[in-house]
Amino acid sequence: GDSVTQMEGPVTLSEEAFLTINCTYTATGYPSLFWYVQYPGEGLQLLLKATKADDKGSNKGFEATYRKETTSFHLEKGSVQVSDSAVYFCALNSGGYQKVTFGTGTKLQVIP
């Protein structure tokens, strides 16, 4: 079955540091890949997505590239802010009536 593996947190960074959160996946076919973000006390919201190999999703300074050869979709941001503190979930969807499979989430804490 489908699965998503993300790096365990928490990740603690100083403001303006570079962020990488690793995500690898196992899926049949050609899944769509997502990063969702959950701010404290809120539901998840879509951060970015990529639907085919080599696509790059980007939003709010975050980027992730769909790498089929390494089955990865790592999240990056060049300069994090305190307001980026949240839990980040990598996810995939194999299409049709398949459920979205979420990773276990990585908590990011950015300190001033």
Added chain:
Amino acid sequence: DTAVSQTPKYLVTQMGNDKSIKCEQNLGHDTMYWYKQDSKKFLKIMFSYNNKELIINETVPNRFSPKSPDKAHLNLHINSLELGDSAVYFCASSRLAGDNEQFFGPGTRLTVL
């Protein structure tokens, strides 16, 4: 103009009670979901409905029963609550089943004493 709303936001109850959580979406989406998030933030899908029909039913105790009166609503009823049911429950919706983006509600924090 809330897209996906849930009520109540907080629910504290005793073991053995029966409770319901309501969810409504005003996005015109065809598919709705219930997720359970535990204290370690692990998110697990419970149910999915497409146009009022059940399409995903993960391994969930029979004490949990979803009800979809129309495609804009998906309620979750829980019988005989247990301590292990304490979690945050999220409702979500998407335009189509398996669609690229799901829209989540704010969550209902259930505490069973």
